[in-house]
Amino acid sequence: MSGAAFIGTSNRGFAQQAQEEIRRLVEAPVAFQWLVPNEIFMFTFSTIGNQEAIDKLQERQPVFLRHMQPVDIERDWQGSDREALQWIGDRLGAAGESWAGVRMAVQIRKAEQYTGECSPSELKQELDRVLDSDFAAIPVVKEADRILSVFLTDGKLFAGVSKPQDNLSDWSGGAIRFRREDGQISRAKFKLLEAEAAFGLDFAQYRSALDIGAAPGGWTSLLLERGLHVTAVDPAKLDPTLLRDPKLTWLQKNAGDVTFASGAFDLLVCDMSWGHRQMAKLVKGLLYALQPGGTAVITVKLMHKKAFQSLREAIQDLSPGLELQQAKQLFHNRDELTLFMIRSEQ
Ligand SMILES: C[S@@+](CC[C@H](N)C(=O)[O-])C[C@H]1O[C@@H](n2cnc3c(N)ncnc32)[C@H](O)[C@@H]1O
Structure with a gap:
């Protein structure tokens, strides 16, 4: 099957550079659409599949593209967690994949102006519960076998499943956090x-x-x-x-x-x-x-x-x-x- 869609994230103000890298490194026609201006965007290939796009980007190590996550589901959405759970559950149940014993990290991000009634943390809790009860997967935060990435905007829900290494970073959005220590000298x-x-x-x-x-x-x-x-x-x-x-x-x-x-x-x-x-x-x-x-x-x-x-x-x-x-x-x-x-x- 050809066609592949991802959400890409860069540091704020460097998304144009990230997009230029994607064009150069993948060498296939690509379309971009902003989710958060200058920071987060969809990128879609019509002539190549997911794995080819991932392989090219991984192998050639982008400088400005900090994180990518696949989009297997893109739906108009009114903000209800029931709908979200249904679609994501259908996606997980599709294609005969077995999730039993698989360590799954759910990473949910939202657009800054998101006002939906379903909060990312509530949705994560619900998804962790469904992964455990319906799929016998093991919800984890770190050292996951697979990451279930969800992005919420007012009106749209995007979700996809990937191996952590295929996202360029196993932190949500590539935003790696360290604990600030007492007496730390500088950021x-x-x-x-x-x-x-x-x-x-x-x-x-x-x-x-x-x-x-x-x-x-x-x-x-x-x-x-x-x-x-x-x-x-x-x-x-x-x-x-x-x-x-x-x-x-x-x-x-x-x-x-x-x-x-x-x-x-x-x-x-x-x-x-x-x-x-x-x-x-x-x-x-x-x-x-x-x-x-x-x-x-x-x-x-x-x-x-x-x-x-x-x-x-x-x-x-x-x-x-x-x-x-x-x-x-x-x-x-x-x-x-x-x-x-x-x-x-x-
Ligand atoms: C961003 S700060 C470094 C912060 C440091 N890495 C930390 O973790 O605390 C930049 C430093 O470069 C120093 N600097 C600028 N020009 C320099 C030079 N010609 N020789 C040595 N240090 C210089 C400045 O005095 C300043 O303290």
């Missing part, structure tokens, strides 16, 4: 936590990190918690709670004014609040200090309306010393994205 810490998960890294495996543009110290605090020695460079002050840590060296300087031994670090992270070209110049000047094969995680500020150009220029400026592994706009990135790179061997 920026979430960016590095998300980068660690998104790029499949384990910072505990590294020995010694250079953190460029470290203040007030959210990234530094995470790396210290993971057991690394950290050299933090920033003319601005680090949070005083960090300064007691014997594994921390703080150089209260501009990153253009510091020198290190060659290959002193196996991890370089940079979250400097500078334009992408100045950032790349400073990082390039310090690359000798990252050992060959070492990892770099770098935030790139995006020029307004020229996101692809900023990305291209940053990658070009940092090469050949750093080879791109993956670029991704993380949920915790604002007008920026994050690069995961490896120091080349020469």
Whole structure:
């Protein structure tokens, strides 16, 4: 069967870039329709099927498309949970699939202006109950075998079932949440936590990190918690709670004014609040200090309306010393994205 429909989600303001990526990566005629302007949209292919679209997008790793979910059901809807349960139940009962023992996560989102009488949390409760009682599936929140994704607007209901890896993220809408800790130094810490998960890294495996543009110290605090020695460079002050840590060296300087031994670090992270070209110049000047094969995680500020150009220029400026592994706009990135790179061997 051909024809495939999905809901795509990007960070707010970057949906046009996500749509451009879909066009480029899938290379098949595609139609778009807004659900939430500049953030959430339907995308529909008439000439290819679901799996082909999923495979192409997964394999080519979109930067701005944060999350996708299949649309197997699209119905006009007056907001009653009975109708919703009926359609979704019919979908689950169709095609002879057995859901017995399958770990199912129900993820429900709604358009901002949704005013329907049936609330997403009530609908989720009801669906969890039906999955258990009628299908012998196991309702779960994490580590699901399948995700049942539902999107509600005033007047329409969209739903579909997929494997978590086919959604690009197993979090609802790709909105990964971390618990805020007591005494947490900065929200920026979430960016590095998300980068660690998104790029499949384990910072505990590294020995010694250079953190460029470290203040007030959210990234530094995470790396210290993971057991690394950290050299933090920033003319601005680090949070005083960090300064007691014997594994921390703080150089209260501009990153253009510091020198290190060659290959002193196996991890370089940079979250400097500078334009992408100045950032790349400073990082390039310090690359000798990252050992060959070492990892770099770098935030790139995006020029307004020229996101692809900023990305291209940053990658070009940092090469050949750093080879791109993956670029991704993380949920915790604002007008920026994050690069995961490896120091080349020469
Ligand atoms: C967004 S903040 C970094 C937040 C940090 N990652 C955290 O988790 O707390 C950007 C930092 O870059 C620093 N910065 C800007 N230019 C710099 C330079 N030339 N050298 C070193 N640090 C710089 C700023 O002082 C600022 O503290």
